[in-house]
Amino acid sequence: MEIRREDEIADMSLSPPSMGSMHIAGGNSFGHNIEFMSQAYLRNRYSEIDIEEDTLERIKDRPLPIYLKFEDVEFKVKSSQASTMNPVKSVVSKVASQLNLDKDYKQILKGITGSIGPGEILALMGPSGSGKTTLLKIVGGRLTDNVKGKITYNDIPYNTALKRRIGFVTQDDVLLPQLTVEETLVFAAFLRLPGKMNRQQKYARVEMIIKELGLERCRHTRVGGGFVKGISGGERKRTSIGYEILVDPSLLLLDEPTSGLDSTSANKLLQILQKVAKAGRTVITTIHQPSSRMFHMFDKLLLISEGYPVYYGKARESMEYFSSLRFIPEIAMNPAEFLIDLATGQMNDISVPEGLLASQGAPDSDRDVIKYLQLKYKTQLEPKEKEENHRNTKTPEQLQLAIQVKKDWTLSWWEQFKIICKRTFKERRRDYFDKLRLVQSLGIAVLLGLLWWKSQTGTEAQLRDQVGLIFYICIFWTSSSIFGAVYVFPFEKIYLVKERKADMYRLSVYYACSTLCDMLAHVFYPTLFMVIIYFMAGFKRTVPCFFLTLFSILLIAVTSQGAGELFGAAVLSIKRAGMIASLVLMLFLLTGGYYVQHIPKFMQWLKYLSFMYYGFRLLLKVQYSGDQLYECESKGGCRPLQSSPSFDMVNLSGGLQEVWVLLVMAFGYRLCAYLCLRKRISKCHL
Ligand SMILES: Nc1ncnc2c1ncn2[C@@H]1O[C@H](COP(=O)(O)OP(=O)(O)OP(=O)(O)O)[C@@H](O)[C@H]1O
Structure with missing residues (x-):
């Protein structure tokens, strides 16, 4: 028998098939002619298929009649x-x-x-x-x-x-x-x-x-x-x-x-x-x-x-x-x-x-x-x-x-990825290139730059001011990224449920595209912000230091984005996701290492969960070195920065550990977000 290719079948799919072999076979008071027709239709159409010749592999992708x-x-x-x-x-x-x-x-x-x-x-x-x-x-x-x-x-x-x-x-x-x-x-x-x-x-x-x-x-x-x-x-x-x-x-x-x-x-x-x-x-x-x-x-x-x-x-x-x-x-x-x-x-x-x-x-x-x-x-x-x-x-x-027999995916993972990425970008581009977002990043950068204009680290007081600025930048990008990510899945839930019910794509593809496309915004705006503020405020003027600071901020933003996605995926509700994000942000803010450095031992576990704690430490380590001298005009003469009370709990050397922890958190949050999404979406109905 002639086996039609799938594309031919797709082309002919809206044109009526030959019904020549169908005939009305009997009926009763409520006329079950149509049932007979459909049964005949099934038999005629599929008696064409010789299972020996036309294997399941080949017929499973065809539009099959359903009774x-x-x-x-x-x-x-x-x-x-x-x-x-x-x-x-x-x-x-x-x-x-x-x-x-x-x-x-x-x-x-x-x-x-x-x-x-x-x-x-x-x-x-x-x-x-x-x-x-x-x-x-x-x-x-x-x-x-x-x-x-x-x-x-x-x-x-x-x-x-x-x-x-x-x-x-x-x-x-x-x-x-x-x-x-x-x-x-x-x-x-x-x-x-x-x-x-x-x-x-x-x-x-x-x-x-x-x-x-x-x-x-x-x-x-x-x-x-x-x-x-x-x-x-x-x-x-x-x-x-x-x-x-x-x-x-x-x-x-x-x-x-x-x-x-x-x-x-x-x-x-x-x-x-x-x-x-x-x-x-x-x-x-x-x-x-x-x-x-x-x-x-x-x-x-x-x-x-x-x-x-x-x-x-x-x-x-x-x-x-x-x-x-x-x-x-x-x-x-x-x-x-x-x-x-x-x-x-x-x-x-x-x-x-x-x-x-x-x-x-x-x-x-x-x-x-x-x-x-x-x-x-x-x-x-x-x-x-x-x-x-x-x-x-x-x-x-x-x-x-x-x-x-479950139809194979029509496209490979990578092919789906390219299409969904393009679609996600088109769908969310207005959000990415939102004027208000641009004005917010530029405006805050300029405002902070003016407030901390050419700030110095010569004295303890000046040092404390600059450390305050670093913590503020940390809060700003943590909260922007968390709140930028937390509503994504609750908002897109209905589309996702609908498309997953139709088995349109793999959930991993959707998640990867969503997080990567959003990452563009989570990288673009902090970069713009840092370029402005870095040179207005008196941060260390060396090329490696600038790029390391930028890298740290981006790492904080990307980790926070992962946390936001996790909260959103865990509850899939706009109101509840927002509440959880605010609560966690407040907790992490308190344990970030600025407001309270000497946390009682029984509460210290909290700070190890906080990406703000690691982000803030990383930024301090990038900006300052322990042997850098300050307080040179005081009576006692110059002192190394490490002796400052601001760094009582921070060893200003290294920084690699914080980078690793943040990287693990960024991946860990995403993995958990993906698993939560998988579990929650499968239980949702439209
Ligand atoms: N999950 C649910 N919990 C409580 N009640 C439900 C639920 N699902 C359906 N119902 C109730 O079942 C009844 C039938 O709902 P359904 O949506 O099937 O009606 P319908 O005939 O399609 O109505 P309409 O033509 O207005 O869409 C309604 O009274 C509805 O309130």
Whole structure:
């Protein structure tokens, strides 16, 4: 058989495959024709693959069809007031939850069953808060705790290899605000498309997505979001969708993709989703108020009310089903509107089966309707759906194996590094070249230079002044670097979670790029600062001494940056990271060796943790030598600097030890930050 290259597959991915061999094979009252079609589709398409000839290695990187089944899916969350830090209570409540005895749990989904195959679009509809997003997250593998029921992908349960086969468009668009639409898509293409595709093919794919989604006019505009001005909400939504369909996922999940779009754009978007589905992909979307035109584009519909399904089946047969139950709209109504009214129990313009309600509009009338619909679903629809799920033939074995094999990274570590570095720099460049930051560094340098203008070390008092300046510089760069780094991961958390869930890159690459790009700023500003202040204040005028002082300051800044990253990664919360950074800074400041030199023995361990202590000592050792003379005009005559009370606890020779300690701290903090980030990010959900 002919084996298509991965790039050819990527090129053809949005064009419909030949459906010639598909035929509608039977059906029943709720028409399971589509299931049969998808099964036939799976068999036909993958019977082409001869496992002997076409090894797993070769098919595993292809976009594979996914047949998703979910049965009796239940999900509950702990009510917030019930959450407890008490370990005993927590164990008890866990056991109780397993035994279904716990009243502190709120049941969100209450037994949802369904299936969807390649080539189909399933719409999840229901009133706000009915559990659509929750179900979408569960089938997307983003919610796993407290989930009951059976969910299978080609008859096997979820596994992490599926991450790169599932595209998830979240309700809130999570896109880096400082990149333009084109940059966003290009970086995604370079990170996510197969490594075998060349640059031109990747650019061509981005171009196609931009055209398909009508993003030409805003391609060079920043995405924006939050306080950053950027493209419109609808354009942002389309960019988010482009970001996912770019890589042609086998299973595409969309959470309210049409919100914020006008009806024409929403309709166009649905047409694109239809194309995606027809190319053999499985599409599930939640939707609030589709127009009638859009409603008829869905193949299947799952209507949820308060976490219970009230309809599951072909979308276009839903009205027929409800009229068979004698729920009939009294005026011409959009089917979606009618269905939502039913799911909320609003019977204003709907005729209701006789005898169901004592009187329409009675306080409990909506509850009665919902209960009735749930009951009808249980007795009429669910058994058929379950039977169909069990009756369907099994997915070919090679397909099952292929979706369990984790795709290789599309790029090597180094290739990912180059792309992410470029992206990180583009995203954060405004922050790096911030005018305020420049003015702050220059202004403080000039101010300190004027205050300590040509300072001398001739007397004890002058020496003390200069030592004060050195400690101030140490504090300034320690705090600037800590606070410059502490918010980075809490701010980027959502982007990181989203991209890691899609397995876009290695976390080590992200971390290395983040810390190295930021280091540019942590090196540039202190250098500028030192060049100004060094010659205004009366520091030692020798070339080695200048460079050693600069090196020490940079080492302090880079170590502090590592500490800031660690605090940020450890808590991943802007408020708490800031609080921890301030607290630690205060502690290190006290034990830095300037305010108190003679720390009691039982508290001395604190100073050894403080990079300010080592940084300050290093700077003193670089600036002064123990045998340098001072106090020459005093009665007792010249004395060596080492005898000054300012250096009571500091031996002014050496300095290599401090350099090593700071280097170890700089690496140690980063290693811990990376490990914390790894642990925390894997537990975060969007
Ligand atoms: N982690 C959670 N903790 C507490 N309640 C939750 C949690 N997740 C979901 N819920 C609750 O579950 C219900 C369903 O939420 P979900 O977001 O799935 O609804 P939805 O149908 O998608 O709503 P919408 O259309 O407004 O987005 C809501 O009442 C929500 O408050």
